[in-house]
Amino acid sequence: MLWTTWLMANVCMWMSEVAAAWMMTSLTTKPLWVALVQTAATLPVFLLGLPSGALADNLDRKRYFLFTQLWVASVATLLSVVIFLDVMSPALLLVLVFANGIGMALRWPVFSAIVPELVPRTQLPAALALNGVSMNASRIIGPLVAGALIASAGSAWVFVLNAALSVGAAIIISRWKREHTPNPLGRERLGSAMRVGLQYVKQSYLLKGVLLRISIFFFHSTALMALLALVARGMQDGGAGTFTVLLASMGAGAIASTAFLPRLRRRYARDSLVLRGAAVQALAMAVMAVTHQLWIAVPAMFLGGAAWITVANTLSVSIQMGLPDWVRARGMSIYQMSIMGGSAAGAAIWGQVATWTSVPVCLGIAAVSGITAMAAVNRWMPDAGLEDDLTPKRIFPAPSIPEPPKHGHxxxxxxxxxxxxxxxxxxxxxxxxxxxxxxxxxxxxxxxxxxxxxxxxxxxxxxxxxxxxxxxxxxxxxxxxxxxxxxxxxxxxxxxxxxxxxxxxxxxx
Structure with missing residues (x-):
């Protein structure tokens, strides 16, 4: 049920991103404005990820997850109304995309923390790969559905369907039989919970290495995603259908690669696998920079999708294995902040680079700098290859005093x-x-x-x-x-x- 909910949520996300990106190209042809759609969608996760993770570690996760879906449904409804009234502008579109991103910022940490509740630790890599299948199946389904609706009925109906699916996901979540057990010590104060989450990551060599790698990867790889609508328009006979096919090809590559991930993890060490994935993704981006033919672009996007899920899954497994349950949502929120912070900054910067130069030159620069940066961080901060046993052990008796102090360090x-x-x-x-x-x-x-x-x-x-x-x-x-x-x-x-x-x-x- 929860996997289906995650699939529906991700389909909504991709439908919304595709419709918003394509709508922006109809409102303006400036590369910076088009790239800022990606920034507006991802920046909320960077800004709100840690507070969301702190709340997910302290509140009833079922109710919190339910709230996030209702938020997304409300924003999608507002988007469709604005479009129907024909009052949309580039600035207003960015504001509404940002509001939709707030729902995503609230949703991701709580779902990341839920997964280890449902599967044993030994099956966590497979469960995370299955989540990757959900994400990338939605990368195919969402753009296909959005493209079909945009071509036949208009962008407004994409957001109408988005709202309906989000309500459906909320209904499924409401049927989840999860009992919330409050902490006997009460909830942590939000500020304190955020401090502890940051402190945990800061004091972990493993987690800092993962965050640095994922930030570098998404900062560079987002150049292709942020400018893909313009790449599609510039191809031979390019249009909304071309944009949809390219996104679907990337999703198909990501799904196909999950069958090989266990074998790849056994064959290569983490750093080696991440570097190889970054190299393939850079190659795909370089091909997209020079080709105008769809038959060349489709396999390039397929390989790019395979590389994307390889890097993302490898680093996601690494950080999940490095987090104990009590701080998991906060740790995963910082991980997602790194992804979205890298994506938001990358989209804005590469959009500006494309404005100064051109889209092909921008993609070429991103490809070269991406693989160079990943090779450098692997050399500078190599994986120690050590994993602590994070099994909870309640063997130290807590002190008890007659009158516990209510204030003071x-x-x-x-x-x-x-x-x-x-x-x-x-x-x-x-x-x-x-x-x-x-x-x-x-x-x-x-x-x-x-x-x-x-x-x-x-x-x-x-x-x-x-x-x-x-x-x-x-x-x-x-x-x-x-x-x-x-x-x-x-x-x-x-x-x-x-x-x-x-x-x-x-x-x-």
């Missing part, structure tokens, strides 16, 4: 007694691993103190935003954190376990 101090001969080794472990772990769990700050008079005494200092946020960290412990705890304890030479003290920082009350 909480300072936690953990005292270790270390053999001075091993101090450098212990310091390296604490600075490089314990610090990142504490900050990923939401600590405001972390410090390691070394007693000047007693060389073997170290004190780990962690500051939490509040007593409630301190308790939340006990719910976020994973198997990897337990292993790290054991490695730290192996250095401790005291007869008793490290002494832990907790203090309320009065200066923050």
């Amino acid at each position: 909480v300072m936690v101090q953990i005292e270790y007694l270390i053999d001075p001969a091993r101090a450098a080794e212990f310091r390296f472990l604490m600075l490089n691993e314990s610090r990142r772990s504490r900050l990923r769990h939401g600590a405001l700050s972390w410090e390691l103190l070394h007693d000047i008079n007693e060389p073997g005494r170290f004190v780990e200092v962690i500051v939490d935003e509040s007593w409630t946020d301190h308790l939340r960290r006990f719910d976020r412990v994973t198997a990897a954190d337990v292993t790290l705890r054991d490695r730290k304890l192996a250095f401790h030479t005291g007869s008793e376990r490290p002494r832990v003290s907790r203090s309320l920082m009065e200066t923050t009350v």
